[in-house]
Amino acid sequence: MPYASYLHGGRRRVGRVEHRSDGDHLVPLLGLVEIGRDTPTEVLAGAPELRRESVPVGQVHLLPVVPAPDKIICVGLNYHTHVEESRRDLPAYPVLFTKFASSLVGAHDEIVAPPESAQVDYEGELAVVIGRAGRRIPRERAAEHILGYTVANDVTMRDHQYRSHQWLQGKAWERSTPVGPYLAGPGEVDVAAARIRTEVNGAILQDASLVSLIFDIPTLIATISEFTTVLPGDLILTGTPGGVGFRRDPQVFLEDGTTVTVTIEGVGSLSNRVRREAATAGASTSPAGSGDRGRTA
The missing domain is CATH 3.90.850.10 (Fumarylacetoacetase-like, C-terminal domain)
Structure with a gap:
């Protein structure tokens, strides 16, 4: 089954993707905030679903x-x-x-x-x-x-x-x-x-x-x-x-x-x-690892 890392309501989550007649929905997985080092195959496959918190993909920010x-x-x-x-x-x-x-x-x-x-x-x-x-x-x-x-x-x-x-x-x-x-x-x-x-x-x-x-x-x-x-x-x-x-x-x-x-x-x-991107001499930005990693304005 497909999965996604996403941002919704200020929270980073991992969700299982459900393909429905009214569009794709994401069912969040308990305790997971992103796919990565802490989600090896067994962890991702075995995480409990929070079905009551399912949300349409169109309402989230896909990371x-x-x-x-x-x-x-x-x-x-x-x-x-x-x-x-x-x-x-x-x-x-x-x-x-x-x-x-x-x-x-x-x-x-x-x-x-x-x-x-x-x-x-x-x-x-x-x-x-x-x-x-x-x-x-x-x-x-x-x-x-x-x-x-x-x-x-x-x-x-x-x-x-x-x-x-x-x-x-x-x-x-x-x-x-x-x-x-x-x-x-x-x-x-x-x-x-x-x-x-x-x-x-x-x-x-x-x-x-x-x-x-x-x-x-x-x-x-x-x-x-x-x-x-x-x-x-x-x-x-x-x-x-x-x-x-x-x-x-x-x-x-x-x-x-x-x-x-x-x-x-x-x-x-x-x-x-x-x-x-506009050229800005001497500009500084926050580290990519802080805040909403991967998100652009």
């Missing part, structure tokens, strides 16, 4: 599915079409980079485009959420460590990404990476058959099958857990297919007011409007 993951590990160049359009050699080992929790926003929050970048790009991706901790996980046991799947948009500032051989400076901008809307359980998604699609202002610019991953999900979990312990709530963004704006002719970049929608069959859809 990133995991608002404060311990780790966000992303995979680059993991579809043949993206490798080809990038004019790179086929990788023999997954290309890995990281983001920070402060990069995340919810499924309908604004994507904040920084004034320092003129090349803000979209990258629709499937994200895997870890449900059980593990180190050096064998590929054939990887499925035991999956809590579920969600949708992500690995928004990238291309003019910063390629300033060095490392990609961090183009990938980890604050309030730029939508993740959501729901966590879909492994039994609810046929990863081998599902398609991923990205639309920019209604035009389909990415459309691919998840079976096209160069390194599949068990391989990614085995590879990553070789060098670090994966924990409940950790996110693995599995890569984007071909069709990114930077490689198009003419190029397509996200501008103020652009709407980007990423849909994965059986998982869900997130849709976000881009807001260009």
Whole structure:
């Protein structure tokens, strides 16, 4: 069954999603305030429901599915079409980079485009959420460590990404990476058959099958857990297919007011409007971990 992290009435909660004829509702789970390190598979599945406090999804603020993951590990160049359009050699080992929790926003929050970048790009991706901790996980046991799947948009500032051989400076901008809307359980998604699609202002610019991953999900979990312990709530963004704006002719970049929608069959859809952040010299903000993490105005 799908789950969501959300804010309602000033309270952070985790809810089970019920698909009803009058729209989706969230049934809060007793004692849980967000999906993450404290909600491994057994805890999430066994939490009692507070059915009397059910609320329509339209009345809550959806947070990133995991608002404060311990780790966000992303995979680059993991579809043949993206490798080809990038004019790179086929990788023999997954290309890995990281983001920070402060990069995340919810499924309908604004994507904040920084004034320092003129090349803000979209990258629709499937994200895997870890449900059980593990180190050096064998590929054939990887499925035991999956809590579920969600949708992500690995928004990238291309003019910063390629300033060095490392990609961090183009990938980890604050309030730029939508993740959501729901966590879909492994039994609810046929990863081998599902398609991923990205639309920019209604035009389909990415459309691919998840079976096209160069390194599949068990391989990614085995590879990553070789060098670090994966924990409940950790996110693995599995890569984007071909069709990114930077490689198009003419190029397509996200501008103020652009709407980007990423849909994965059986998982869900997130849709976000881009807001260009004003340049303010010397400005300071509260830490992303305080208050309503992941929420944007």
